[in-house]
Amino acid sequence: MTTLPAHARVVIIGGGVIGCSVAYHLTKLGWSDIVLLERKQLTSGTTWHAAGLIAQLRATANMTRLAKYSQELYGSLEEETGVATGFKRVGSITVALTDERKEEIFRSAGMARAFGVEIEEISPDEVKARYEHLNIDDVKAGVYLPLDGQGDPANIALALAKGARMRGAVVAERTKVTAINKSGRRVTSVDWAQGDATGTMTCDMIVNCAGMWGHEVGRMAGVNVPLHACEHFYIVTEAIPGLQQLPVLRVPDECAYYKEDAGKMLLGAFEPNAKPWAMNGIPEDFEFDQLPEDFDHFEPILENAVNRMPMLAEAGIHTFFNGPESFTPDDAYHLGLASEMDNVWVAAGFNSIGIQSAGGAGMALSQWMDAGEKPFDLGDVDINRVQPFQGNKTYLFERSKETLGLLYADHFPYRQKATARGVRRTPFHHHLAERGAVFGELAGWERANWFADEAQKPAYEYSWKRQNFFGNVARELNAVRTNVGMYDMSSFGKIRVEGRDATAFLNYIGGGEYDVPVGKIVYTQFLNSRAGIEADVTVTRLSETAYLVVTPAATRLADQTWMERYKGDFNVVITDVTAGEAVLAVMGPNARRLLEKVSPADFSNAVNPFGTAQEIELGMGLARVHRVTYVGELGWEVYASSDMAGHVFETLWDAGQDMGLKLCGMHMMDCGRAEKGFRHFGHDITCEDHVLEAGLGFAVKTDKPDFIGRDAVLRKKEEGLTKRLVQFKLTDPEPLLYHNEPVLRDGKVVSHLTSGVYGHHLGAALGMAYVPCEGESVAEMLGSTYEIDVMGTQVKAEAQLKPFYDPAAERVKV
Known part of the structure; x- marks a missing residue:
């Protein structure tokens, strides 16, 4: 029995690899009075049966940064703690069986280079040379990452736990949190039980690292942590004579991955129709458990695998494993300070990439907790992106059937989720549906993305090339540019700020000037202390004491939470009126x-x-x-x-x-804003992008005496910009841009696109990117030669700071 203190600075709930990483990194920052509580034994939930694949490349620059950090950390843990982590760099290969998948992985190779990840596009023969056991008859191509690795998941977690203990953290196993006690928006203590012993520990904050139990623990703490457990299958063969170390192999077109381990092969699956588990709750005695075999469910994967790797036909199956892992509605994990409470942090829902993510996630969360603000943009995983309704168990059950399989599905541009749809509909939904709307989903909202022609099937046909709605969007934009178009913006967030201090409050929290006449609209940003952009909104003065803040649909909760946290003693009421x-x-x-x-x-x-x-x-x-x-x-x-x-x-x-009024969709709006150079929050502007370097200094009024970020704005004005957000237009009208494509300046990669879209009115693909410019004039920066890497081909691009369309903004004021 572990003796527990009466008080802790932080209580970490959950002893998987994530909880151990958070404890480890907090102690590295000098925190003391850290207590980690694990209901059974460390790693006994999901961590112990993870496959242990440790890849560097993720979908965005910052997620890749976290994955690379994890690799570096695991490589040094054994020396620090004496616990063998089994980490080794074996490399990885991903192969494509279709032309579409080939384009996806080759585009990812360009993205990897922009992010500083070593990668190589390889031919089928080169795949065979590195993986002799593979049938390459229908392999189109592959990519090879030499520094990817694999490790022992349980020992990685145990090494992190030991490192935390070595610096004073208390790690208590067989200690269940039975209640979380709250006062207002703060947790005050946790009740615990160790066998027959019980007690209460007061605390300054908690971190929910409970994995599959994260949803339940979240409810205890009064916060929404939407995730659901799914069954996850793999087999391990008997020992195969002569089998040597091999790279990790992924064949996403067959939903399969392969890993050599101690002379055996592990074959795992991310099948398109997953099996949600524990709809009625996880059994109380669950510990190092596995679920019943379901060979019929796994058999299609195995059949393909035997064809792909013929030696499996001769190898006996040593283990058929089925274990649960938790998945979130959008396949991204939950990290950060929960919106409902002021001292409840979350790190849960890792969608089967917990081992490769744990080091970086623990590092980022601990820095966030220590400094009180995000160390860099974590918008992909910030828990404030989730919507309240997504905690609904029926919704989670339906969505989780799809999200497991999406890990290996084709990641086509504009791909929409197919399950758990229709939850939030605008009042115009049926009007738009009757007129050919093709809906996408964002934050649960059904939004008309484009409109099908009369004889056209109203559905997406996905591709990396020009998709079936390409011409539709062109016609919609043409209507807006030459005549008149109409589209539904009801999903955008609407937050009413009202009270006698409303003007003073907004002038403190935002960079603009809000003491304006009734009826005036102010385009503005909410900044953090570094003058990074936390929100990009319009603020309309409705009366002497009331304003309407309009936000992107996906960030309404995050933006409202930001305002609530800074409300302090201001006499204001902040209300979500989106649905009204x-x-x-x-x-x-x-x-x-x-x-x-x-x-x-x-x-x-x-x-x-x-x-x-x-x-x-x-x-x-x-x-x-x-x-x-x-x-x-x-x-x-x-x-x-x-x-x-x-x-x-x-x-x-x-x-x-x-x-000739034409109905238009969100794809048209994105195209129109890109031609006009308007920034998209979450892509072109984030919390780590300085408002001046984003080209939005015109919206910041530094003559105000005090607002969040003012000092950082003035400091940047004095020191000068180190980068600028530049707009690009390809000189070749054929290639398409999406985002993350490398930007080359005078032949060298200097950046990557933050967003990309086809400019139908301008007749070419457009993108934006932050280009380093320290000590340079604008003329020097723009005088260079620029190219964008599109699937390995460098395409010349024009570069401008001003919009390519209507740079003087004459059309909006006629």
Whole structure:
């Protein structure tokens, strides 16, 4: 029995590899009074049966940074702690069986080079040379990462735990947290049980590292941690005579991975139709357990594997293993400070990549906890991205059937989830569906991404080339550029800030000036102490004491949480009113003429200039119009209460029939904003991108006496910029850009694209990237020769700081 202290600075709940990593890294930062509580034994949930694949390359630069850190850490742990981790760099190979998969892995190779990861595109014969046992008859190509590795998952966790203990952490096994006690928005203590002994430990904060139990522990703490356990299968063969060390092999087109281990082969699967587990809860006695075999479920994987690696037909099966692992709704893990509480941290839901992620995730979370703000952009995994409804168990059960298989599915651009759809619908949903809308899903919202033509099947046909909606988006953008288009923006977050201190509060939390006339709209950013961008929003003054903050759909919760945390003694009430109003964007040179047909209001520049809002009559109802644009054209966002939304849509639609009004989708909006050089939050601008280097200094008013990030803005002005966000347009109209493609300056890789899209009006693919420019003038930077690496081919690109479309912003103000 471990003696527990009466108080801890932090209680870590869960003794898998993640919990051990958090404890280890906090002690490395000098934290003391750390207690890790594990209900059974360390590693007894998921960690002990993990395959132990340790890859460097992830989907984004910062996730790759964390994976690379994990590798480096595991390589040194044994020397530090004396616990053998089994870590060895064996390399890895991923092969493609289709042309589409070949493009995916070759694009990932370019991305890897931009991120500083060693990688090599290899031919089928070169694959065979490195993996002689493989049948390469239908292999198109492969990529080889020589520094990828594998390790012993349980011993990696035990080494981390020992390292934490060596620096004073208390690690208590067979100690279950039975209750989490709260006061307001803070956890105050945890109740624990060790056999027959029970007690209460007060604490300053907790970290939920409970893995499969993370959802349940989250509920105990009053926070939402959406994840669900799925069955995960692999087999291990009998010893194969003469089998030597091999690279890890992935054949995603057959949903399979292979690992040589001690003269045996391990074959694992990420099948497209997964089996969710423990809908009614995980058994109380679960410890180092495995689930019943299901050979029928695994058999299709094995059949393909025997063809792919014929020696498996002669090898006996030593172990058929089925063990549970937790998966999240979007296949990204949960990390960070939970939105509902002020001292509850989460590191859970690692989607079968816990070993390769644990080192980096523990490092990043501990730095975040220590400094009080993210060390770099962690938006991919920040738990504030999740929506409250995603904690629904039925939703999680349905979605988890798909998310396991998505790890090895084709990662096509714009690919949409197929399961657990239709949860959140805007008031215009049926109007749009009747008119050919093809919906995508974001934060649970069903959003019209594009509109099918009358004879066209209203569904995605995925590809890395021009997809079936390419021409549709071109026609939608043409309507907005030359006539008038209308699209649904109801999913965007709407947060009402009201109270006698509303102006003072916003002037403290945001970089703009909000003491403006009623009806004025302010485009602005919320900054952190480093002047990184935490939110990119518009703020409309509705009255002397009330404002409306409009946010991207995916960041509404994060942005509201940011405001709540800084509310302090300001007398304001912050309320999510997203569902209360529906929004239609009416955009294009003829937008004013359409609105004048349905409303007696004055839409002239004299009464309703750009950047202002007014209340109007529309049809037989009421609305509020905001004269702003995200596509770079004359236009208004029309806000209507949800009860009048149907009437507003029908009135505008009917009035636009003799004008050629065209319904448009989110893909068109993305294309229009890219042509206009408007930034996309989460891609082009993040919490680690300085607002001045992002080219948004015009939105920051430093003559205000005090706001978050002001000192960092002034400091950067004095020191000068070290990089700038540059816009690129390919000179060849054929290639497509998505994001993360390497940017070459005078022949050398200097950056990667933060976003990419096809500019249909401009006739070429567009992208943005931060280009290093320390000590350089703008002329020197733009005077270089730039190329973008598209699947290994360097394509020349024009570079500008100003938008390629309407750089003087004349069209929005006519």
